[in-house]
Amino acid sequence: MPNPKLTRACAALALSLVAGTALAAEKKLTIGVADALTGGGAVYGLPQANAVKMAAEEINAAGGIKVGADNYKLDVIAYDDKANPTEATNAVRKLIDRDGVKYILGFCCSGSTSAVASFIGNEKAVMLVGNAAERSITTKKIPNLVRTRPPADYTGQAAGTFIARKGQKRIAVLGALDVGFYAQYVDSVERELKKAGGEIIAREVFSLKDRDMTPQLTKIRGLNPDAILVVGYVEPAAFVYRQAVELGMKIPRYGFTSGSEEQFLRVTTSEQMEGVWDLRPTELTLLSASKNGVAYHANYTKKFNASPSPSSPYAYDQVYALKAAIEAAGTVDNTEAVAKALRNLPVPSQVVMQYQPVDGKMFDSNGQAYTSNGAFQWQKGQWVFVEDLPSDSKAYSQFLSTLN
Template sequence: MNRLCMLAVTTALALLPQMATAAEKTLTVGVSDALSGGGAVYGEPQRRAINLAIEQINAGGGVHVGEDTYKLKTIEYDDKADPTEATNVARKLIDRDGVKFLMGYCCSASTGAVASIIGREDVIMLVGTAGARAITAAGNDNVFRTRPPGDYSGAAAGRFIASKGVKRLGVLATRDVALFTQYRDALIEAFEAEGGEVVALETFGGQDRDMSAQLTKLRGLEPDGYFISGYVEQVAFAYRQAYELGITAPRYGFSGGSAEQFLSVASSEALEGVWDLIAIEFNADALGDTAKAYAKAYEERWDAYPTPNSAFAYDQVYVLRDALEAAGTVELDDVKKALRNLAVPEETVLEYLPVDGKMFDPKGQAYISNGAFQFHNDKWDFVTKLPSDSAAYSAYFQTITK
């Protein structure tokens, strides 16, 4: 081989690593969630689920965007479920870290604060568990949410409680979280429309752990059923205290949360027979093989069983992957358009109900089935699906802004 040929071969070989590096890029995703404090029971599982999905996608070859392949990585911050802190985290991710895709967001108050400003920013925000209606009702074209609003499930729950023969309902609910108040109001309206009577509405604050006084007042009114809603720890305390007060009437709730989270506060005896009426979050028995594979992978990776809300965040990552690949670019306008027209990704764990064949409706809102779960023998058993009309709710949703 002459010197000219040898030089050409050597030059080509030297360029190969550089060409490979140029073709494989990194796309950074910002994760903002409650990783400490009371909201961490939702935020930390979401963070873990996001990282699991990213590890799976990267191991499978990454995200193929046009002629480029991207490996995903995260920058993660604790927003403490605090509105001010969440807004500061968003500013840090956007202004300092230069992130274009934000995800996580487990709690309504903190997420709502970010959503109120994000429409002015050149980013895409993917929201998980936070269920306050205004987050997507505002109609920002860069906000997409996998969890349906609270009132979407609340009305179905009210009809279900009435169908169980409850005529007089005592309500105990958190008073300062939009997700829960919207769900509660929709539940009461639907329950009363079925001929039921709410004997009293008692409330508690975000830091309260002793609801004995409110439960005692409700018990004196002799309801034949109770409805209790709020964050998982508070609801678990209320169930424990109801049991200690000798309350035996059926108890229905809305909180989400794993059996392990409830059992860390209340005994199995106190929890036996209580209901959780929620959009069908992660539950392997209700959702089938894909969910079982997710549970196995999550448990192997994190040495813990996935909480019900964790799948909202896991699905976010596959939503982003499919939108990027459909867009063929990382340009935000093209990715937003792809999200608007996205079919439900094959790998998603939850059972989404498309609107006009698309995962997200015109306001960037996705919908899943509603379900009734009952606590029995130290675990949540899936009992039945509740009526879930995503198209009808979406049509109503387009008419409101908050």
């Protein structure tokens, strides 16, 4: 005959365990993504949105985000902002006002991101910016905004030193120079070139939708530069590389584009790309990736049946940074506490990019993270990491703090 007291005690224990588990398992945290899922910016935005979804699934599979006694499973809502400021504003308003989202990730492109950054400071929400490289996004001291990608001029400085070291003096630039951060990158390159006695002899422009670059390239060819520097989105940049070869230009080609092999090969052939340099943050390239990077590449490829773009881990890392910050803050509701925790966060162990922490923290006081910069070269069908470009994140962070 079982002891009735023991039976009751066991039943109570079992009930409390079941109830506890049920409560922890049922909690859901919805995070939003505002990014370019279609249009010209989609080469960056779509892989970012995919990366957020993948990170969320990984976190959920590993038990979710622990906040006190609760476990939160992540649910992702993604809206297409088409890299357009108005669409981005609408997407974020919809996420905050209609869907009740407090954490918004993604943000590949500077124009749309700047539009959202202009009002996010007034919202009880946290904005995590990915690939958008316009410097001013993190100079406005917005307390609830952080960015995983370093600003363009931080990379431009390192790129200028690299080009000067290669001995090229007369550089022709062709790029999306009406986009602020590309112009900032070129200005930084020019400053470094001048220090070494070099100069930029032409600044030719293309727009996001341009595909015929032969007029600009013909003009550049007539100036006999030592090298060309191409700054812009992957697709127009790929056309520049292809058409430069078609026009018989055999000078070194440098770029700042962050496109994957797959993205370039949709437009050019590997032969037309051979020897092209990409001077950019040390983003995901399989040959230089960390253990996390290799796993990320494999998982992403398996899940989406396409290689991840080099910049996509900026968004993947946002999710893990957010997880760590929520766990550190011990709340999902108090966005101010989470934003503060982000600013004090050491680099989480799960991130893919190789961050250079400032004073041991992933984000500096401006909310800006820094990765190392690298020189990548197209060799026989793939981007090969050739060398690190010396970059001083602490010095740049101090400089960034002086700007408004």
